[in-house]
Amino acid sequence: MARTVADTIRELTRAHIADNNGVVMGQCLSAVGWVQNTVPAQAEGMVELPMTDVAGAGFAVGMALTGRRPIFVLRFQSFLWLNASPLVNYAAKSKSMFGYGCPVFVRAIAAEGSGTGPVHSHSFHSIFMHAPELPVAAPMTPGEYESVWDHFITHDDPVLVSEHRASYKTERELPDIIREDAVLTVFAMGSARFTALQAVERLAAQGIACNLIHLVWLKPFAPSPQALAALRACGRGLVVDATYQTCGAARSIAYDLMEASGIMVHAIGLEDRSPGAYPHLENPTPSPERIIAKVAEMVT
């Protein structure tokens, strides 16, 4: 049976508890569907935290220092605003300050739409990319998730994993699309990869060939030689992300790409306004239409 991203997370977690004396920590883990089925339905290795959204991350940091390699689950990424300090100021700086690592695997889950509203919507990986020494990844496929996990388990850094509920049912991998006739290269992250793929397919049908490069590790960010070659060959780049555009991941990575390639690279992310609960007030992951419009503006 094909495995989804949710299955992958759940089975990695189960094995981590069984084989590594690992542990998963979070609020209301057992209630209502075991966090969209990403946590194994068992008591072993499970730490039900109280609703302490500031101390909770500190508990995870402490657990990490003892070698349990906690998976710290945040059911909504918005809770990162409360949990940030132990992650940014202790876990990330631990090696520089104390010389020992603090490997916490932070599973920050993004949601949007269906009434999630002004506070519970969206991804916030940009703010963590801003902090020094905190690796940030946004895997959206089963294979990517496994590779991020492999990195975590073979290093002693914390990792901020920006997940999105939209990926949980994904079974297939998302290979880069590189075309000789491309006029533009789209680089996409997080949930924007799904909309960017649709946009690129629709553009292709309209006769506008675009490359699509999927970004999984957002920090440290190291574009592959093939990605840079594709960008140079077509001469135009666009980075698409589902965090806020201002001071966000898309602009930061666009800048890195421009420096590395000498090519002009644009960026789009979320609009600079709070999302509302009702559909007409949402501020969604850039839609295929929005990406297509931006590409059209850039190629004409």
Added chain:
Amino acid sequence: MTHSSSPRTPNFGAIPGLAERATPEFSLALFRRMALTRAFETRARQAQADQDVRTLIYLCLGEEAISAGISMHAEGAWVLGQHRGHGTYLSFGGNMERLIDELLGMPSGCSSGMGGSPPIHDMEKGIVGHSGLIGDQVPVAVGMAMAGEARKVVTFFGDGAAEEDYVLASLGTAASRKLPILFVCEDNDLSVLTPTRDRRGWDLAQVARGFGLEAVDIADDPWLVAHWAETLMVRLPALINVRTCRDVWHVGIGSDGAPEWNRFDLVREKLAALGLGEQAARIEAEARDLVEAKWQERLRIRSAS
């Protein structure tokens, strides 16, 4: 009603004779607030089933007595409700049309459709909006109490939110500075679906006393809630932990079966025993009619626009 020592029972902390000693006017006014919330929540539940409401709603069915009881003695206070706050909003006189409009996603809603249940507010009545982060309102309420106004502050939060670092810090700060604030914990023994015993081993009223607050722990009998509100509003800062039952799901309109006790039925029975059964039935019917008329009106306005 006799006192019960087990917290998850409808007579926990009971004071015999309270309802009997209350005037009929008081008992009926108290019940009117409960009935209004009950009618509203029942109608909102229907509106979501009908897909007229297409946002997340947090219903307080089963918990109506708490805000009804507190509001009887907190006239003029600033009020900060929790995410499950329709009953608080209505008991403290919040504008029903703007609440309905919010749930319907209309520009005329409290927050123009931005947030559904959590951010409902009515500044004219001193009812302040909630961000959606549980317990977020509690330090904000303490800040309002620090402002040095003559106005008192009442803040509501859940038993889950009580665990938030910043809620505990708020209790300590209010106690240290002797601020004019009443903390009300709407303790339904659940955070989403996780019972309190799986989350913590401490007791909120005891912790509050440890900080130096006056604190009581009681069941949601509305006369009892009102009694403690009256007693403590002149001895602030203080905390009331109220044991209650959530009738429906954490979010949305489903139900997992009968609650541990049905407070609304118990209050009906008590009113009947006091000889107020007919008046109570009339109050319920009036509340239902009022709520239905308002929903019909707002739905008409929405479909016309």
